[in-house]
Amino acid sequence: MSIFLGIIKKICSWFHNLINIKILMKYFFSIIIAVLLITSCVTTRRINYLQRPNLDIPDYVDTIGFKDYRMQAGDYLSIKAYSITPGVVEIYNGTNNAGGSGDVASSRLFLYRIGEDGNFEYPYIGKIYALGKTTRELKFELEKMFDEVAKNVSVDVRLSNRSFSMIGEGGSKRISMPNERITIFQALAMAGDLGTFADRSRIKLVRLTEKGTVVKEFDIRTIKIIDSEFYYIQPNDVIYIQHSFAKYVGIDHIKSAIGVTLSTVSFGLMVWQIGDRIKK
Numbered sequence: 043m044s045i046f047l048g049i050i051k052k053i054c055s056w057f058h059n060l061i062n063i064k065i066l067m068k069y070f071f072s073i074i075i076a077v078l079l080i081t082s083c084v085t086t087r088r089i090n091y092l093q094r095p096n097l098d099i100p101d102y103v104d105t106i107g108f109k110d111y112r113m114q115a116g117d118y119l120s121i122k123a124y125s126i127t128p129g130v131v132e133i134y135n136g137t138n139n140a141g142g143s144g145d146v147a148s149s150r151l152f153l154y155r156i157g158e159d160g161n162f163e164y165p166y167i168g169k170i171y172a173l174g175k176t177t178r179e180l181k182f183e184l185e186k187m188f189d190e191v192a193k194n195v196s197v198d199v200r201l202s203n204r205s206f207s208m209i210g211e212g213g214s215k216r217i218s219m220p221n222e223r224i225t226i227f228q229a230l231a232m233a234g235d236l237g238t239f240a241d242r243s244r245i246k247l248v249r250l251t252e253k254g255t256v257v258k259e260f261d262i263r264t265i266k267i268i269d270s271e272f273y274y275i276q277p278n279d280v281i282y283i284q285h286s287f288a289k290y291v292g293i294d295h296i297k298s299a300i301g302v303t304l305s306t307v308s309f310g311l312m313v314w315q316i317g318d319r320i321k322k
Contacts, residue, residue: 088286089242091227092265098243100261102270110176111201111222111276114250118202119154119162119172119180123188123195130192134165153202174252177201177222206275208233210283211240219277226262229275241286247272248280 087098095101113119123131135152154162160173167187172180177199188195204219206229217232230236247258260272267273275281 087263089236089238089263091242091263093263095264095266099264100266102260102264102266102272104266104269105271107269108223108274109276110178112174112176112252113156113172113180113201114252114278115156115158115160115173117156117172117277119156119177120198120200120202121152121154121164121184122198123184124198125188125192125195127192127194131188131195201277204277206277206279206281208281208283211285212237212283222277224275225273226267226275226281229281230262233281236283239286241284244284246282246284247275248282249276250278 087093093099121134123134125131154164156162156172160171161169162172164170164184170180170183170187175183181197181199184197184199185195188197201222204222205216206219206224207216208214208229212234215233217229224232236242242263243261245260245262247260249256249258258272260267260270262272
């Protein structure tokens with residue numbers, strides 16, 4: 043124990059002779075606090091939308107905007123047929139020939155899942171290939187098929203599992219889409235917007251395509267995002283929001299860092315004082 047205290051005494055004595063501890067504490071902590079406060083500032087440039095491109099804000103090239111979603115394996119379709127001829131299409135819509143509506147459980151049976159082979163089973167017609175098609179393309183195809191049953195049949199095709207997900211800063215959410223044409227700003231509004239410490243300069247979009255999963259990164263602060271390839275989201279998209287650097291050096295973290303530093307210095311001074319008393 044005496045050897046350990048002797049080593050501590052020598053180290054503290056050397057440190058005490060090298061620098062005046064009071065001066066060090068006065069200026070050292072002031073500098074550290076100032077640096078942390080500066081780096082933790084969240085300026086309007088970091089959080090404002092629709093900013094003009096500059097050195098920090100990118101300038102995206104205008105590209106084709108909205109593209110119709112192309113169906114994938116595992117998607118569920120809601121298909122409903124309409125006809126001016128009574129009793130022609132009711133069986134396809136989950137209703138009886140008397141014209142009454144089926145119950146909720148019955149209507150759920152009329153959701154059609156696209157299998158891994160790209161097909162779904164449609165009553166009295168058989169397998170229909172839907173993989174890679176838009177809902178509009180499938181609508182026209184079904185209407186042609188219905189021409190063999192009755193004339194002037196209109197078909198409504200909708201994606202039942204139409205939703206997107208958001209993870210990262212602000213929590214995780216899965217949000218239903220009212221329609222397929224949703225912009226990134228509408229998506230953020232539906233999710234409750236981004237928090238102060240969200241990194242708006244590096245938003246990642248994970249999208250499943252016919253060629254596999256792709257990850258796109260963009261800066262939502264620029265006004266040039268409008269009509270760019272990042273402006274519209276699609277069903278099944280995942281939006282990942284990263285934490286900004288200020289999140290880790292924020293006020294709470296500064297308090298913690300200062301507390302730990304002061305505790306460490308206080309402990310060192312206490313040990314030095316004990317060693318100094320033993321020496322005397």
